[in-house]
Amino acid sequence: MSENTSINAVQVSDIESGSLDELTMSDETLFYRVQQDDVRAFEVIVGRYRTRLYNCVYRMVHNTECAEDLVQEAFLRVYRNRHNYKAISNLSTWIYTIALNLARSELRKRKRRQFFSLNASPHENSSREGIDLPDMNAGPGDHLEQNELGRAIQHAIDQLPEKYKSVIVLRDIEELSYEEIGEILRCPTGTVKSRVNRGRLRLQEMLRQWQVEIL
Template sequence: MSISNEKDLVERAKSGDLEAFEQLIIGCQKKVFNIAFRMVGNYDDANELAQEVFIKAFRSIKNFKGDSSFSTWIYRITANVCLDELRKRKNRTIVSLDQDIELNDGDVKRQMPDNAPTPDMEAESNEVKSIVNESIQQLPDDYKSMIILRDIQGFSYDEISKIVNCPEGTVKSRINRARQALKKILQAKKELFDDEFVK
């Protein structure tokens, strides 16, 4: 999309033109979902967060100054929405699946649907990718977002700087620290795997 075309669509969207807004998000829908999915690690949650991003973007488009591209602005919203969700999750009460549910007339066992992947889904999954994704989920939220934006989504340092709203030097430093932290997690998993294999 050309810059002039984007500016025209932004101006129309600012005046409430939903069709113009929809044209703006067509090019970034997939990446918004991918960022959300990598951040929260769940397809349904990522879908909900992506919808939240688009609603938030539409409601606040009047505040979009055009200092960056529209896509950079919406990716910043995505990162913030995901980080907010991750913070909320840390504050939620966790209930054990083994814990009975107390009712007036006695306790009942908690029943959960089986969400195990089907055999064909398992066949499709790549073990290395799975280990890396699990390891990324173990990173602190700031590091996780840096790895996702740079190494998975392929944003440039400049783009990430605009998305997370901090200097490029800070971005490079955080990415370096995030990669070191990820490397340590992966090495620990490899050592654990090697020990199991030797046994």
């Protein structure tokens, strides 16, 4: 591996200073180090969250490039605002809040654009076609879902209003607790639960309309 041949002074000194135990540290302890300007600790944080965050944001915005940009921006903001993080809340909650706010404002931006554009968006076709399965061919920014089913489900998530989409993604994909979701979305747990209920029902309603069967 090239890693071995190109070990440079920085990496060696890292190993000597005992940074390996960073891998077992709690997020909050690690982030304390980040607040002391330890870049290596931040790399560990990024490593822990990059896939989760990307998955979450991708399911929200359903576009690979957009999701990558947003997650990058989220990490950048986490780093820039590291001194604003107070240890009273979970680090994961805080990071998710930043990423989700970016994703939500992106969705809002899109909605505005859609509102002013005269061309109908591809998503609107589905309502016109009625119960027919909408065109769910993978677009350019689409991850290749492994099957039709995956594409149909993602498409159904796309159709959900933003407030339901957020809770469904956070609850059923990211598997965060209702308390965490409430903290992220800044609303009471009861509200989160009722949104989860409604989101799930709407989603299933769409899937039933498209005659998508989940066994």
